[in-house]
Amino acid sequence: MEKKRYAIVLDTKKCLNCKACTVACKFENYVPVGDDTYRIWVTELPLQGKFPHLHQDFQPSQCQHCENTPCEKVCPTKATFKTPEGVVLVDYEKCILCKACMTACPYDARFVSEHHEAVEKCTFCMHRVSEGREPACVETCPVRVREFGDLNDPNSRVSRLLSSRPYMQLKPEKNTRPRLFYVL
Amino acid sequence: MEMNFESLKKEILSQLPIKNTDSSIPGFYAMDDATALGKNRVDAASALVFKNILFYLGLIFRYPTEQIYSEIETRLDTFTDFFVDYGGAAPQLPPIEELQSEYIRLFVNNQGFVPAMPYASCYQSEGLLMSDQFYRLRQIMVKSGFMVNETVKELEDHIAILLEFCAGLLNQLASGQASSGKSSGACVAALMEVSYLYIEPMMDAFCDRIHAYAYDDFYKIAGKTLKSLMQDADTIYDQLLGFRIHSINELQG
Amino acid sequence: MNNKIMSRRKFLGLSTGAVAGALFGPHLNLLMAAPEGTFDYSILPKGKREYIASNCDMCVNKCGIIGEVVNGKLHKINPNPKNVKSRGMLCAKGNAGAAIPYSPDRLKTPLLRTGKRGEGKWKEISWDEAFKYVAKNLADLKQKYENRSSVAFASTEGFQEEFYYYLVNSFGSLNTVRHTTLCLSTNIQGWSSVFGSFPDADLANAEYVIMLGSDRAQALITPDSVDFQRYKPKGQKLIVLDPRFTETGAKADRWYPIKPRTDQGFVLAMLHVIISENLYDREFVETYTHGFDELKEMVKEYTPEWAEKKCEIPADDIRQIAREFADHAPRSVIYPGRRSSFYSHEVYVRQTFAILAAVCGCWDTKGAVVPKASIPLTTHEIMFPFFGQTMDRVDKDAVNLVKDVVPSAVQCPMIGTGLPNDSCAFLSEKDGSWVTFREAVLKDDPYPVRGFFCFKQNPVQAVPNVQKTMKMLEKMDFICVIEQQMSDTAWYADIVLPHSTYLESWDPAHSLGGIWPIVEMRQPVIKPLFDTKTMFEISGGIIHEMLKIPSLWDDIEPSDLEDFKKNVVEDILDKPIQDYIKHQLSKYPGAYEQLLKEGFYTVDGGKPVYGTTRKPGFLFKSKTGKIELFNERYKEFGLFPLPKYCEPLKPQDPGEYRFLVGRNAWNTHTSTQNNPYLWEIQKENSVWLNTGEAKKLGIADGEYVRIKSKIGEQRIKAYVTEKIRPDCVFYVNGYGMKSPGMSRVYKSGASEAEIIDDVLDTISGGVCMHETFVTINKA
């Protein structure tokens, strides 16, 4: 069987800015309460237009699980690594808290966790995925902004979405080749 | 009661929940060998004294029912010197109604919040009850042969229970009970863990909050006494057990 | 360290003294010896995991949840993907519910007041003592006032509320007051005046949706908040009218910043277009409705040009929306929503909405507005005793009672407003109205109310005009509060009884009506942490003590008392609650087991229910049995039978803004802001102020301002934005708490109860939160 390539595809136009995903992730992954400790966030993009012709989008985001992985490259202890499925993870035991990866990450996806005593970030909830469950943020979202799945499976929801709709990625100029896709 | 220190040391270390036992990192749970080697016996008499002190402090941090109140009252004289020494003054026991409402105000329920939460968990991570460390505590207790009385609806990491638990462990050590079935090493390890990983980390905030919110001096002095007693724990355990584990303090920052 | 040992030499000195000899008896121990094998610690640290199905209680939606319990601790609440109402979602609050049982601020044991009210002096008492104390006070109140209605009972909806009513009915008071008038009573009344019931909207199948003043993206309602984006049919058009550019507005195909309090005008003009251009559903109107000709006559004057002047929406746009709405009918929705505690004429606004749905035939069919279906449960056939000493509701027919609480513009030119100013025309008997109830109690008219029970409601925070609520509490001889937290109301109680959290309780089965009807119940996800009980146990405990006091039963027939003991006490309250639940479900084999497993039960695989009323001859709950475009009962009561346009109250001074209040997706009313996981999302509220107005006032974004009404004044940060009209200001509720208790939100941001005037809608008794005018100044 061909190996899997995990990805998340987001349809942010549906996002309610309700923050269910951010709270779910905190509980699921023991992420401490705090302004600087989060694996996932929802940005209110700037208001466009003039009253009364207004427009506004909300953009949830998290670690982009870059295929071309800047954080992995700078890690001196190989604590940051990629699984065969392309999920970028941190081996907490190996992390020496040098924070090089935090500087290297163009998406500001990493933070220092008291719980793990290491730098951490979104894991695609691999502990859930390995049990056949969905990532917590995917599961809890009222409008299902995100789909999680295997890009190598042409019938997966992620593949179908990407083949049927145009999409963009964040900061393409950084050439990171993210595994997060934003359909338009 | 004689103990072989080397094997005891090994046993204690093996029981502590130490993530990183790498001895190359200085200060990590290293025994103060000079002190340790000098003594290798439990000072049973002192252990009983400490036991009684902790048990009495445990009573003080319980809700003063009539029974508890009168117990506190009758014993207060006995412990006066101790309070003066550690808390700077001898506490005056207010009338029972006052003490009860003060207790509730400080430790049980105030208007929507509790000023000095008596639970160790509340001083860890999110300030909520039953933090992750809580289960470890339950485990140590049962391992040491204790559990919360079935009629008591209270959580294991309530300060009164923690203090009573320490008293119980000291009693085991002093009376040699520990050797029957449970090992002294496990007993000492439990004592260290509860003292340094549960009681000690909550001391500053807990006692400072008592000081800030109490109307009456009674709990203020009790809090101050408890806090400085815990600051002195290294030396007390050194005295009682013949060695010290001072680096958990450092670990807690 | 060695210095310390020197300074503390005394410790050793003690060893020879009395301390060493102190003996503590074993009776003092909190700990006991653990029997071998008490706790299997080998399972740590990985732990034992369990998944337990139940339902959320962080707001009214009651979404399906699956608690993930590790070693007895609730680690996370997951959504239940199978629940047909919540559709597998769980919002921020639902997730943060996992912190609720672990809040150190919880009430832990019954508390009895020992100092003055509100002084904060308490003592712990046992449940037995608590039950005795409450029963004795009930007996005293009955003895003294010889009227069981002298004790009032307030509550909020919830699964355990039915057991609260066991207590109410066992005592026999008719004075109950619920949360409805603070929220949606006007909505229920307005829609029911046309269709006889309050319907849902089928957003998952509608082609055209108009939302007026509902922010479904933030004020989450299931399944609507899910459907309106997730299951939005291709090509569905969403029109949002709201003075604010809400998150819902951001999702709309078109957003109109409608002038506040003119929604009715907009819909009347739509009706004008639809009727004058013959776009309505003639067949539906003829088959099902009553009063079309009168309606036609009335809407003649409400042209789009007329409405443009009122609503500030271009006449052409109104015309276009009306045509599009009719075009897509019956798959067009004029959205009923939920909270409608906005304006004093709100019932007429909602009646207008309903009439629009009716004339276009957008009723009880796929994609329309659909009456709620429900799965009937078996109720316990019990009769509570008929007590001699029970007087009618205190706020019933209290003439002139409401004069002080209707807006002055309604009072003075009474003629033509269509609103009564002497009492509430259609007050629900059980719900009561907070504002009229409080007014009647304050006036002791027609009799004194001196006992107050409060179950999970916090009127001190939730009911506008705090000062009056405090005065009402001061009048009481006895106050008993059953709560989870020491709320501002509990703080003034004589006795506080701690209720278990929803994650620790067995809650009875409830049938939740809707297009997708469902039955839910709760089972404990974790063991109770403290000495708390559920209302089922509390009512049982109090009633048992009441039975020991003969004077409480001297105004009923002895045989009634025997029946009561048998049917209510022995057969229900003394039995395990599981028996109660099984009886509720006795019609549906396997339902109980399914509820244990899934937390919900449906018949027919949870399919939507349409068309139950679309049968010729179906009798609607109205005087004529038809859908009433012209309401015959309103006519009898001297109200407008047709929703004639009501002019809005105007600000008295030019510098005044209309104050609007609402909420966001991470808070419910005033109860959740202190949860650390929700608090971190928003630490204080800020007042929305239009950019142009801010400029005029010289206020910069983020600057603190003073917001002042005739009731009070608050200090709050300004959020200067294009997202709000120039004539109003807005903030979300639940901040700036009075009590230092809500430690996280204490004095951060502003509270709405401190500035909102207690204006009343006199048809349903609902409060009107958007009839307050404020001034804004630099702080």
Ligand code: SF4
């Ligand atoms: S988003 Fe940041 S943390 Fe995640 S893989 Fe890319 S560089 Fe690394």
Ligand code: SF4
């Ligand atoms: S996939 Fe898991 S870890 Fe990553 S943001 Fe979502 S919930 Fe958090």
Ligand code: SF4
């Ligand atoms: S849960 Fe979904 S809708 Fe809510 S903020 Fe997150 S992505 Fe947006």
